[in-house]
Amino acid sequence: MKAARRRQGRQERGAASPSNRKQGRSSSSIRFALIFLLLVAAFAVATASAAANRWIHQPLSQLIVIFADPILGMFGPAGRFGNVLVFREFSAAIEEACDGVLPAYIFLAAVLAFPSTVAQKIWGIVLGLPAIFAINLFRVITLMLVGAFWPALFERVHIYVWQALVVALSMALWICWAEAVVRPAPATSR
Numbered sequence: 001m002k003a004a005r006r007r008q009g010r011q012e013r014g015a016a017s018p019s020n021r022k023q024g025r026s027s028s029s030i031r032f033a034l035i036f037l038l039l040v041a042a043f044a045v046a047t048a049s050a051a052a053n054r055w056i057h058q059p060l061s062q063l064i065v066i067f068a069d070p071i072l073g074m075f076g077p078a079g080r081f082g083n084v085l086v087f088r089e090f091s092a093a094i095e096e097a098c099d100g101v102l103p104a105y106i107f108l109a110a111v112l113a114f115p116s117t118v119a120q121k122i123w124g125i126v127l128g129l130p131a132i133f134a135i136n137l138f139r140v141i142t143l144m145l146v147g148a149f150w151p152a153l154f155e156r157v158h159i160y161v162w163q164a165l166v167v168a169l170s171m172a173l174w175i176c177w178a179e180a181v182v183r184p185a186p187a188t189s190r
Contacts, residue, residue, distance in 0.1 A: 032113050039109035047101050058083070060099035060133075068094075068140050075145065085140070090147040090154075100136030103170035104129055110174045116182045124177040128170075135169050 046052060061083045072078035072087045079086045083094045111124040139162045147154040 028115060032115065035113035036109050039112055040106060043105035043109060047105065053096065056101060057096040057099050060101065061094040061096070064094050064099060064137055064140055067137055068144065071141055072144055076148070078144075085144055087144045088148040090144065090151065092144060092147060094140060098136075098140060100133050100166070103136070103166045104132045106167060107132055107170040107174050110171070111177065114174075114178060114182065116178075120181050123181055124174070128173050128177060131173055132166075132170050135166060139166055 047056060065080045065083055065085055068085055069078055069080045072085065076088050078088075084091055085094060107128050108125065111121055111128065114121075116124075143154065143158055143162060146157050
């Protein structure tokens with residue numbers, strides 16, 4: 001009698017057949033995509049405001065200039081004036097689009113939308129956002145070097161290489177977080 005009940009319980013639990021599991025994964029994927037897109041839209045609207053410019057974009061641009069200046073100084077004469085970096089004869093203003101907020105909020109939306117615990121999300125944010133801003137700082141420094149030494153390539157590298165690369169690296173960070181922190185460890189065999 002007990003064996004029959006156990007078998008019946010397993011069969012009922014087995015009702016989560018491969019097709020049911022696919023359906024569950026599909027609905028999870030749709031849920032993730034919808035939440036992700038809603039969060040990206042919300043962050044885009046929020047970061048486009050005058051308040052965001054004052055409290056997020058301008059301070060981040062200033063931080064990038066402050067950190068980039070001494071690093072560029074190791075390669076030659078460098079200076080800063082407000083949000084403008086100068087390296088050798090080349091200068092560039094670090095504007096709103098250069099502050100790393102866009103890839104940061106794409107990453108943040110992906111972490112928040114992904115099915116995981118609050119602690120896992122916190123780890124993703126705590127580790128991921130500084131990494132994205134470090135990548136963006138590296139981007140600004142390399143662009144200043146390109147602008148100073150190969151000015152004809154600056155626009156191409158700025159628009160076609162680094163903009164796509166920063167977003168791709170942000171998503172790679174998200175994948176690493178999902179794989180390392182969220183994905184369950186494989187079951188051990190008995």
